[in-house]
Amino acid sequence: MYPDHTHQPPAQRAVEVHQPTPLMPAVAVPAPVVPVQPNTVPAVASVVLPDGRVVTGYAINPTQPEPVTAKPAVSRAAVNVALGGVGFLAVCGGLILLTSFIAALTAFITQLITLAAVCFGGWIAVQVFSASGHQGGTTVNIRKATFKRNHFHS
Template sequence: MFPENTAHSPAEQAVTIHQPTPLATIPIAPVIPVQPGAVPAVTSIVLPDGRVITGYAIAPSQPEPVTAKPVVSRAAVNIALGGIGFGAVCGGLVLLTTFIAALAALVQQLIILAAVIFGGWIAVQVLTTTGKDRSATTVNIRKAVIKRSHFHG
């Protein structure tokens, strides 16, 4: 077990043997009577190497039926409905911006019209004389000659 050149005592070289502990007895479950038609038949299968396996045939377990998912998810439907709603609103938004632009143009035209009318009224007031004062001052402007930075009038 150990090589000869190691210095082990014969007590260290002894092999320890463990005895198995017996298991506690388990009570046998009561036998439940089963209808004769429900007991599966015992079948035996011979393997290619000659071994025989005997046992009950078990029906394969059926997986639980999967609930059918809808073809289109709810998120996709919500996004599509949101897009349709936004598309419906866009036409109104275009009309709203067109209305605002037309209103701004109308206000601009009204301001220009008011300026023209008010300017014309002021011009009429300045250029016309009243009935009481028909005399006006006449100013004769002669041709002035400017020679060498001196005014000769």
């Protein structure tokens, strides 16, 4: 069996030729004529196939492959990983500085509170102890007083 599903070899088959039938438009409008440069018309090429058929058509220039861009010496993934590591180290350094700053600020505030407590406590102590020696009222100095039989004589 052959590729076209017939039982005859290609040399024994009859050749059918189909002629295209031109289609006429309903209203005959002349097509505009576009001037064509002689250099832009592609060349017509004919190819003879192994079974004797001739194929005629326009030659198509092979497409040129895009130039291959040179690969960088270091891959983008490696650069991204390295930059991520640098950023991580910068953040960690900043966090260490922030932690140190918070610890120093806490120590400073603790010292201020302690200083305020000592000063305020000292002021209160001075107020308490100075008031206990002086109760107010009239102070009487007794001199050369004598006591005889539970009677006071001056």
